[in-house]
Amino acid sequence: MNTRTRGFLRRAGNAAGISAIAGAWLTAGLSSGLGAEHAKHWAYEDGPDAVGPAHWGDLPGDGLCALGKRESPIALSDSGTTAAAPAKQPTLAFAYRPSALTMTNNGHTVQVDYAPGSSVSENGVSYSLAQFHFHAPSEHTLDGRRFPLEIHLVHVDASGRPAVVVGLFAEEGAANGALQPIFAALPAHSGEKSAPAGATVSAAGFLPVDRAFFAYDGSLTTPPCTEGIRWRVFRRPIALSRAQIESFRSLPHFAHTNRPEQPIGNRRVTLVGTGSKGAV
Secondary structure, three states: OOOOHHHHHHHHOOOOOHHHHHHHHHHHOOOOOOOOOOOOEEOOOOEOOEEOHHHHHHOOOOOHHHHOOOOOOOEEOHHHOEOOOHHHOOOEEEEOOOEEOEEEEOOOOEEEEOOOOOEEEEOOEEEEEEEEEEEOOOOOEEOOEOOOEEEEEEEEOOOOOEEEEEEEEEEEOOOOOOOHHHHOOOOOOOOOEEOOOOOEEOHHHHOOOOOOEEEEEEEOOOOOOOEEEEEEEEOOOEEEOHHHHHHHHOOOOOOOOOOOOOOOOOOOOEEEOOOOEEOO
């Protein structure tokens, strides 16, 4: 998931309110967590001054990327899941409001910063939506299938730390009106921002109708690969047009922005088909 995440984690704990949290995440974003003193930075492919996923763990402070036992993403499968007892199922309630559209190209993805006031509640505990971003192709797979895009909605806890990430697969189909303002104004180059005058985005508008989801414990999918993240990945993909998909994938260096699958190990993956409702 994210740029200078370590810096975000240090600052967000002292942030006063969700505005500061969202701003800290936007600034920290999904780019390198390394300082200027390091000759190499993380990337999705090896290069003269970059290391790809196989060597993220060699970077200072990012050892968990190699040594972690509960890393993300993973291969999801209907046959590899457990149906949780109703009393033990995680239940999600979405309370998303529209947000002014503010985007940043951080060199690894396009991140959409979300205004304060939107949240998801899991079993009665609320987590604030701080931002969402894209990966191409999808990081998780479903029954061996990799989708052209995956969207991650990042929610933070009361201390400002990433806690719950809701994942959505996207497949080619009809144009998605709720996401069109984003694809129409994507910032094309690293460090570039885009905030079209009067433009808004509503995360409620692109959630799937079928709210069945996979639930498992994992990690951030970019350095420092912090574990303790609760993943909730919708089983049914949403539709994007080919033009929308290609508007992201055609940006410089964005055709391949996914970490390889990580071992599931002894983790339990649950498919939750009931108890998920939208209050949006």
